[in-house]
Amino acid sequence: MPHSTVTDPVAPSSPTEEDSVLPDAPPHAVDEVKEEREEADENEQEDGDTIREAPKADVKLEDIFNDDDEDDDEFSSSGAATAKVESSPPAAPLQLAPAAKYTDPEVMLAFYQRLFPFRYLFQWLNHSMKPSNDFGHREFAFTLQNDAYLRYQSFPTGDLLRKDILRLNPSRFEIGPVYTANPRDRKTLRKSTAFRPIAKELVFDIDLTDYDEIRTCCDKANICHKCWSFVTMAIKVVDAALREDFGFEHIMWVYSGRRGAHAWISDKRARNMDDQKRKALAGYLELIKGGAQSGKRVNVKRPLHPHLARSLDILKDHFQRDILEDQDPWAEPQKAERLLQLLPDKALNDALRKKWDTAPGRSSTSKWADIDALAKSGASKTLDGKALLDAKQDIVLEYTYPRLDVEVSKKQIHLLKSPFVIHPKTGRVCVPIDTRRLAKFDPLGVPTVTELLGEIDEYDGRDLREEGEGKKAQDYEKTSLKPYVDYFRSYVAGLLKDEKGVKREREDDDAMEF
Amino acid sequence: MIRQDYNRIDPKRRSTLDHKKKQFATPTYKQQEYPHRLNLYEIPPTAEITLEQFEQWAIDRLRILAELEACSFRNKTLTETAAYITPLLQKWLPLHSNSSSSAGAQDENLKLERQKDHYSHFILRLAFSSTEDLRRRFARIECSLFKLRFQNDDARERQAFVESLQLDWEVVSEEEKRTLATDLQNATPGLRKQEVEEGGWFKVDFETVPELVESRRVFLKRGKAYVPVREQMSMVLAGFNERVDKGLELAARALPRLDEDDRLTPILNHLSRNFATPDSTLSDSDSALPGAPINAASIDHLSQHFPLCMRNLYMTLRKNSHLKHFGRLQYTLFLKGIGLTLEDCLIFWRQAFKLITDDTFNKEYRYNVRHAYGEVGGDATRRGRGYSPFSCQKILTEHPPGSGESHGCPYRHFSADNLTTLLQTTGVNDRDVLRGVKEDVEKKRYHIACNRVFDWYVHF
């Protein structure tokens, strides 16, 4: 692999070493800086849903500091890369030791070898069956078992990607943009400007840690069914806007393996958007801005923009059930004070406070109902009904509207973890989420890699006993991964079908011109 | 000679391949016609000019761009900027409308003005295409200049100019307008009901109006943006912006070939140097500032004199023994700017992060501090002294703080109540000052608010 760069992402020890990384680099290439990553601080640790930014012609300091998304200590204790892999390892029964953990290299390897849907991944990124630059000039980045990070990997075909993954057995890998040239050739190009990203899926990232100030059930990396509903709400709202407002059709949502979800939009128009357009789209969807210090977080103009009116419509039932009942955010008096801060009328607030003081532990549902009840009873002479209604809508939005990590969406060059990789902390597969059955999706029921491998063994054992005839099942079909792979396959088929149409149109266009 | 150089970066070559852009592809090898006062600068100059003109025209335009950029750093409003810049434009880069002369566009003076405007834009485009930073700044200021001129243009001539652009706008039918009336009204701020019904509406791809999309001021339906006639300007601006960006990229690719011409290169280099980052001068004076030396231990004491953004970072750091990455970056560069050495800065951060081990610090934070000082990263020749402290402009406009982050400008990023509390915590109790700050902030005059507090400290 003459072009791959292996750097230890953790600690460069001397300037000489750092400078030696890129002796032949064009003056603007600064890959090694980008590859320097800081381990996330304990209190700002985020998901393993790593998003990294590839280098631009000119490195910006903030990009180098922009590392709080990182969470790369998973393998800090797993030692050096031990995977000695032949190019085609034998597909023998797995017989994992009962204690085999998903962090074991052999488990990862068996997963890539037997379950990972490389074929559909290829088609998804290539937009056709026939290998093209959409795939060949696409960057992949591997995180190896020893935490080394390989940028700018690229492969002419899905098979070659698979081969290299089996050889290197990365603990996970990420997908970047399609470049003007093959990423492996970037250093041989005479000018750094000749190598730049030209297309990538539009992506979104939802992470439950962004909800920590309003979620009461869990915090940090933990999730439960109650707080997963935040993700459900976010998916509904964003998905509706992407389809109805922007006209996108090929949207795939993927569970990030622990506490969030990613969206990948593959419409040609979305893939070709430059950063300015991505930023505009992210801004359109972003509502909750500002740090913890900025007081009332939502202050939207009236009348509500149709996108917000639709979102509110989607969200208001969730608010009643998922927020008031499940999260119960204002049960305690000091938390109820936060609710009062968001309401506009002082006299009404005084009346509410008085009522709540006499009933400690009154539920959020009741408190929310008290607002209208006391307002109607004439508790305030100064009350402006419209202002109260607006404030209540703002509150619903503040507690339910998607909190997107928009930085991820703004740049073509960001890398995002591939679907179907294993989340290193949970062992769960990053499976696609079928939005037609969104409410049924259970993140805690997503199969882990060890479960899946066990299912294969069990199936094969049964198969042997029964001496079954007929078509031999593929490995994924023997496991609970099957519905997810099937969904992915049919999603990709739909994308390819439309893409064919697009191509034909383009050809017709050309034909008319000449 | 000069003409040849321009031919090399001729964006026409690309646009002729695109049938949609054919209208711009009329080859012109002599004096160009300038039927309109405004110019999207799509066609590079082709006529010969003298070296003196080359340099003088570029310098004149540069003056204007520098003044415009200064206005934006000082957060001047569009009206204030226009008032300030108009006399300067008259002097250095006048550009009159057709109606100003009885001969109209044929007037020789008008032709010359337009030629100068046209050529100077292209010369600077070339001069500032070398780095991403310069390109971004150039594009930004050129857009403000264009916007100013567009707004001041004679209404009829402006309309003629817009029509000449042949943008891809589809008129919304009366029937569709009626069906969508409520959505159009709700999505488009500041329109009376009557205007919605009677005004003209265009349907364009949402990509054409990023500004309107980003601020949610337009109705979107299945990829189309519904734009009222009065938003034409933002669409034209977007078109201008896009063309300048593309042109700069092409120029950057052509630049290395220009090295062969030893007459132009020194002029171009000189021009771009004159456009250096305003705050980079700071890092040039390495010599210590007068007064007592600054070291890690004196930061505690000194911090009471820091501007509020840095004070806030300092207080957060002391409270949490930690700062998130943009906070660390903003504060590190500030400390560097006031003269703290790298060694002391490392000591400072090591001591401030009380909750982590030396090992963690060395692994996770040391590198970034060193990088900020230009010790590591990039290649040695380009590294220089690392980065300049953030300008107010940068702090105000880039990377607004998110949850749990403390960087940014408190005057801009804090709610009024929290800002007042913060000011009071830092000892600002004067009611007049607090009220003044509140008014400044409401008018988005963050610099003035900051200066007001500073003045108060000085006279206290």
Ligand SMILES: [Zn+2]
């Ligand atoms: Zn929970």
